[in-house]
Amino acid sequence: MVFYGSRKLQNFDAALIAYLFGTVFALFGIIYRYCVWLQRPPTWMYFKRGWQLLFSKSFLEYAGLSVQKLVRNIAFQRFIYPRGKTRWWGHFLLATGCLMAFSVTIPLTLGWIHFTMNPATSINPADTNYYEAHLFGFKVMEFKLGSWIAFFIFHILNWCSWLVIIGCLLFMRRRLTHAGQIATQTFEGDWLPLILLIGISVTGLGLTYDYEFLKGMTYEFMAVTHAVTVILFLIWIPFGKFFHIIQRPAQIGAHLYKKEGEKRGMAICPHTHKPFTTQMHVDDLKTVTKELGFDFTLEDGSSHLDLSPEGKRSALAKAHLKAREASGKFFG
Amino acid sequence: MARLPVTAEKIIEQFGPHLNFAPQEGYIGRDEPDKVVETHCCFCGMQCGIKLLVKNNKVVGFDPWMEFPFNEGRLCPKGVQRYLQNNHPDRLLEPLQRVEDVGFKPLGWEEAMSKTVAEIKRIQQTYGNDAFAMLSGVSITNEKSYLVGKFARVALKTRNLDYNGRLCMVSAGAGNKKAFGLDRGSNNYEDLKKAEVIMVCGANVSETFPTLTYWIWQARDNGAKLIVVDPRVIPLARTADLHLDIRPGTDSALYGAMLRYMAERDMLDHDFINNHTTGFQQTLDAVKDYSLEWAEQVTGIAKEKIATAAEWWGKAATSFLLHARGIEHHSKGVDNVLGCINLVLATGRIGKPYCGYATITGQGNGQGGREHGHKCDQLPGNRDINNPEHRKYIAGVWGIDETEMPGAGYTAYELIEAIHRGEVKGLISLCFNPLVSLPNNNYVREAFEKLEFYATIDFFLNETARHANIIFPGSLHEEEEGTVTTAEGRVTRIRQAVTPPGQARTDTAIILELAERLGAGNKFSYNSSEDIFNELRVASKGGTADYYGITYEKIEKNMGVFWPCPSIDHPGTPRLWEDRKFATADGKAHFNPVPYKDPGEVTDDEYPVVLTTGRVVSQYLSGTQTRRIGKLVNQYPEPLLEIHPELAAKYGISQRELVKVITRRGEAEFPANIVETIRKDTVFIPYHWPGRKSANQLTPGTLDPISKIPEFKVCACQLVPLRKEAQSPQEAHAYDSV
């Protein structure tokens, strides 16, 4: 892919080789981790069901739903909004910054994108220089050097960095002031990712700053730190907090699953006599729990999982009441 | 002309009730408060200790106060949510006046004061001093209760002052005075711990005094048997050793039959009866015909159960009897109380460790608020306003001539009747919402519409305040220093956590300025709540409720002091009567004969079902505060008609069907809640809601002849199923219904 995407490496930027190794390592890590993850019975159940449903006779409906959820939940992370306004802003800025940066850096690293000076314009110094962007070696656009588009494109990673930094700072403030967060957070799970992202962004910005204002005085330091943080980040994706970026689309599967289940019929709790989830969900859970070594089959052949959460709580309370009554005493 | 200036809906739009919810992640600064104030819950008579978290002069949360001995951090849902009454959008921030067709408009303090004083003077000059009355409440501190008593007599110079304790436990107070000569629970709750038998009569402890449950459960862990007397299977009754499912209005028959049973089998403490009591024989004679069979027929309780209760009670070595509104809210409330006391005295189990008796006072300061001259016939220290010596002593403390001291006035409900008759023309009230809390409240509303002038002091514009001409924005519980006396008789400290917001002032400041403007300023010169308390101490000195030896410092140091406490070096009295010297004139405890009487209204063919009323755990009294706290409202959003499935089947009523309940006073519609946990001949409706959702549209104004408490707990009704399902609780909007 790298080889052909970069037209047999002729468009490959050798300066980015370290990043390439990081990316490749991350890719293998992610694939490995994804496979391990998928092998877990509950995950496999959702994975299987998700694709089954998507490519079922309701394909159009579910594809539409998936796109809608993709925009709403993945691109805009709307489900975070009700959890807190700042929380959403923080996450949205951070996520947008990261995703945009990925979409630039990965192809760049892999040599899928490269920029060249338009040879026709570069010969004559009096002409305005044109720059061309190539994707997989094909020219996709051309823009004037020094134009606002050029400014925007050449600095896109800087814009991303600012978004990420603002997002991270919003999160850090929450983590420093919110008592609930303080009680439950961990360094490697919650702080390290933020520090890493800030590290990447700051050193990235530092590169530009250095290049524009310091004439390269700190270039080495910035470049090395940037590379180290980025590579750490890449390698860590499969094993740390950032794996959720890969996992998140499963949320769409859960939505499809629920939708289809509702069509097929709800499970009615024998205790409350009310619907509480889909019958498909209950049936699948019976299978999954059994595979995991939890067998909820009761003596009468029914399953504890046939009860709604309220029904389960009541069943426990009734069993406890029975035991207390049998002992003749409620207290003591 | 105290009609509503505009529609109630319009008033509600501006002044609520609106529901207050904490922000999603709590108020900002909750985890780093400016100060943490150790005070008490503003609700029931338990007065649980609680810490309030204060940020920028606002209460932003609470923390359990683990060290306070009664509750050690335990709280009920009202206590947990109490902090949300502060920082509330409905809070009154400036004086208001009624403007016809416009509503309520702000006016300055100066104008509000001068208008009110002018009206007081006009009414008193035209119709006489007693034509201007005052009604107060006992969710306020001892200092304020005392101040109100003095203000009415010295500044307003009216005999017509009464308070909402009249709807609370006055029957218990009267019964206690008759039997013991003193009005206070005889024991603190420590004595519950190792009582062998605990009898709880007409007290829905787990909903109305939830934190008291712990003490009862503790006793049961130690082996206590629990007897619960209640027409419903209340949470306390579900696991009780014996539940006596009594027909409302027949309580005294049960106690009479138990006494007779115990006497016949000689389960009595003759030494105690002979040496320390009077009137036993007459009391026994009064119940000589009250066989178990008779009692079963009257009360509806199986005779075997009555016998078991009498056996347990009779044979116990230690015991504790608790009662509350369930037996007190009757036209024979005092009889019911005396019936209970007779059982206690007959077994001599009082004034000893783990031998107790107490009424569970309902309101926040139901105990202290009824001791220091807040009642129409009372002077501080629980003195008698008709007793020449008492009058002389208090006149001396107050610096007035004894002849200037008014006599006894009307009780709360009698005052409403006097307004109807035109005897009383003007009223000022504080901390009272009679349009929700008094019985037959259509009649009460008509009375308020007849008033020529009505002023009120409150922190929210409650249903009654909508009829006011002038509204003074007063103070919340956490906005003023003071003391309250808990149901145990423990005097505790209420601390000011924040100052009143906006232009609001403390209740005390408002009353003091009114006194000043009424020309009595020289009798009301206090610099602090503590000054008032110190005068109260002197005023109560030598009375039965003697606070003389209690100081702020002493309360703070000991986390409360039990009265009587006659001298500075006195430790206080957690348990009364250890010396067997009762506070009656002859020093003995008095048995009182209790011949059985029917309730004021009995069922007949036209009104065949018994209606009883009560409370739910998430609401407090008339709901002025709790109907404004979102989660408390959502916990039990609307009053339901509890009805047994057999009775429901008789009328073909289904679950949540709307049922019209009709009594001789009025009618109202409630969704049915069909449950087996109520007697088959009785329906129950909780009373905290206003307007068309008010149970008190139905209840009778029949009063106990002695205590003048209204008979909330029993009347006769018809049920008319409306053959339609009630709307959802959210749609019903019971909390602000009109």
Add this chain to the structure above:
Amino acid sequence: MTTSYYKTDMEFFVDMQRCIGCKACEAACAECETNGQQSMIHVNYVERAVTIQTTVQVCMHCEDPVCANVCPADAISKDEFGVVHTANTARCIGCSNCVMACPFGVPIKEEKYDMMMKCNMCYDRTSAGKKPMCATVCPSQALYYGTREEMRRMRPNSVPVNTFQFGKLEVKTKVNIMMPAGSTMLKID
């Protein structure tokens, strides 16, 4: 980051027959800093038409939590003190597997967050050596947090039980339920 003062000798004890259904715990739970104004504890009538019985349910913090096992997103974890934590917000995909599989009916799917939330034993308080909010305020002490020794002294005729039998399945938990003396497990069928 956080210094842990979690007291390992303190345990959680539940006796739902003492519950009076007042919901003080529910109100107090919402004052816990870890779950915002959402309440994670459950109080419900067992069968209101016939009885006033209520039950109260906190997370039992299973030794081998079913919720964590059925989670497709690895969002639920147990810490070194045996506290099973609420869903990791980054991972939870809101599938409700845990909600429906928990034998005690504990986890809650917050639809508006598209996320599961559950009791974490007031981690903000317990990790600082304090009692959980619910067990602190509970006016009947149906919920108690303290040492085994304190419990033995207060309620000598009951024993803490932490083994539950659901049909063929045995579940062991960190939280105890108080049972008549001599009991070793509670069978639910």
